[in-house]
Amino acid sequence: MIGKRIRLERIIDRISGKTVIIPMDHGVTVGPMAGLIRVQETIKAVAMGGASAIVIHKGLVETGHRRGGKDVGLVVHLSASTRIAPNPNSKTMVCTVEEAIKLGADGVSIHVNLGAEDERSMLNDLGHVGRVAMEWGMPLLAMMYTRGPRIKNEYDVELLKHAARVGAELGADIVKVPYTGSVESFSEVVEGCPVPVVIAGGEKMENDQDILSMVKGAMDAGGAGVSIGRNVFQHKDPTKIVQAISKLVHHGSMVEEALKDLEEKR
Numbered sequence: 001m002i003g004k005r006i007r008l009e010r011i012i013d014r015i016s017g018k019t020v021i022i023p024m025d026h027g028v029t030v031g032p033m034a035g036l037i038r039v040q041e042t043i044k045a046v047a048m049g050g051a052s053a054i055v056i057h058k059g060l061v062e063t064g065h066r067r068g069g070k071d072v073g074l075v076v077h078l079s080a081s082t083r084i085a086p087n088p089n090s091k092t093m094v095c096t097v098e099e100a101i102k103l104g105a106d107g108v109s110i111h112v113n114l115g116a117e118d119e120r121s122m123l124n125d126l127g128h129v130g131r132v133a134m135e136w137g138m139p140l141l142a143m144m145y146t147r148g149p150r151i152k153n154e155y156d157v158e159l160l161k162h163a164a165r166v167g168a169e170l171g172a173d174i175v176k177v178p179y180t181g182s183v184e185s186f187s188e189v190v191e192g193c194p195v196p197v198v199i200a201g202g203e204k205m206e207n208d209q210d211i212l213s214m215v216k217g218a219m220d221a222g223g224a225g226v227s228i229g230r231n232v233f234q235h236k237d238p239t240k241i242v243q244a245i246s247k248l249v250h251h252g253s254m255v256e257e258a259l260k261d262l263e264e265k266r
Contacts, residue, residue: 001137002137003136003137003138004137004138004173007106007107007138007139008107008139008173010052010053010073010074010106010107011052011073011075011107011139011141011174012052012174012196012224012225013052013250015250016250016251017224018219018224018225018250019052019174019196019198019224019225019226019249020050020051020052020226020228020242020245020246020249020250021051021052021053021054021055021075021141021176021198021225021226021228022046022051022053022054022055022227022228022229022232022233022242023054023109023227023228023229024036024039024042024043024054024055024056024060024229024233025055025056025057025077025080025109025229026229026230027039027057027060028080028081028082028094029080029081029082029083030082030083033234034234035230035233035234035238036233039056039060039063039064040063040065040066042233042238043066043072044066044069044070045238045239045242046072046232046233046238046239046242047066047069047071047072048069048070048239048242049238049239049240049241049242049243049246050242050243050246051072051242051246052072052073052225053072053073053074053075053106053107054072054073054074054075055076055077055109055227056074056075056076056077057076057077057080057094057095058076058094058095058099058103061074061076061103061104061105073107074103074104074105074106074107075105075106075107075108075109075139075141076095076099076100076103076107076109077095077108077110078093078094078095078096078097078100078108078129079091079093079094079095079110079111079122079125080092080111087116087117087118089113089116089117089147089148090113090116090117090118090121090122091110091111091112091113091122091125092121092125093110093129095108096132097132097133097136098132098136100138101138105138106139107138107139107140107141107173107174108129108133108138108139108140109140109141109142109143109176110125110126110129110140110141110142111143111145112125112126112142112143112145112163112167113147113148114144114145114146114147114148114159114162114163114166115146115147115148115149115150115159116147116148117149119148123166123170126142126166126167126170126171126172127170127171129171130170130171130172131171133171134171139173140171140172140173140174141172141173141174141175141176141227142167142168142170142171142172142174142175142176143176143200143227144160144163144164144166144167144175144176144177145163145177145178145200146159146163155178155179155181157180157185157186157188157189160177160178160180160189161188161189161192161193163175163177164177164190164192164193164197165192165193167193167195168193168194168195172195173196174195174196174197174198174224175193175195175196175197175198176197176198176199176200176227177189177197177199177200178199178200178202179199179200179202179214179217179218181217182217183217183220183221184221186199186217186218186221186223187221187222189221190222190223191222196224196225197222197223197224198218198223198224198225198226198227199215199218199223199226199227200227200228201214201226201227201228201229201230201231202231203230204230204231205231208241208244208259209255209259211228211231211241211245212248212255212258212259212262213255215228215245215248215249216248216255219249219252225249226245226249228245232245241262243261243262244258244259244261244262
């Protein structure tokens with residue numbers, strides 16, 4: 001599986017063993033939102049900040065390829081839904097592992113909503129992608145959420161422990177889940193998952209301290225890094241916020257130190 005190890009080193013830093021992933025797959029879900037209208041500029045900005053990898057859909061690979069500047073890993077997202085669908089929580093496959101390989105991807109990702117009415121279908125897709133990705137030596141990032149009619153709190157630690165474990169057991173090399181809100185509770189999620197766990201960025205936050213505090217909490221809990229979208233690509237300075245996040249993820253810096261550097265560099 002040397003091919004998978006080589007590809008993983010383009011997603012997970014070989015020195016720190018951590019990762020800063022910037023997902024930019026939101027255009028299918030919500031349309032051309034702020035920060036993703038001129039996607040090549042945003043990719044350049046986060047790459048300059050030290051992002052490990054980006055996540056985009058297959059149709060943006062050529063548009064986003066800059067042919068210059070700092071390199072960044074490429075993860076092609078395989079599933080999708082739109083916010084105008086009768087059930088936005090229902091994800092369907094829109095790309096294959098083989099297509100991603102042809103596009104030069106270093107990894108693939110898939111979104112699963114446990115608790116959704118068609119959970120069965122999404123689990124089937126995850127299992128299938130896990131098998132094909134293993135055959136090709138392609139790293140798989142599973143974005144695991146708990147969303148559906150029976151889910152009262154999608155940040156519930158018991159639910160997220162289960163979600164992370166499902167992702168690992170069905171073949172993911174990296175699992176992405178929401179942050180539970182505290183070091184203690186997120187430690188339980190990490191402990192119960194045998195593969196690296198990264199946190200989602202969630203809704204746009206009010207200030208930089210909130211973003212960095214969340215990142216620090218996840219890292220103190222044993223997390224493997226972050227997968228933060230809107231709080232990066234909609235930031236007034238994507239390069240600087242990625243630099244600040246990277247200090248916490250790769251170097252174990254304190255929030256105050258990262259925040260000070262962020263404010264001084266503006």
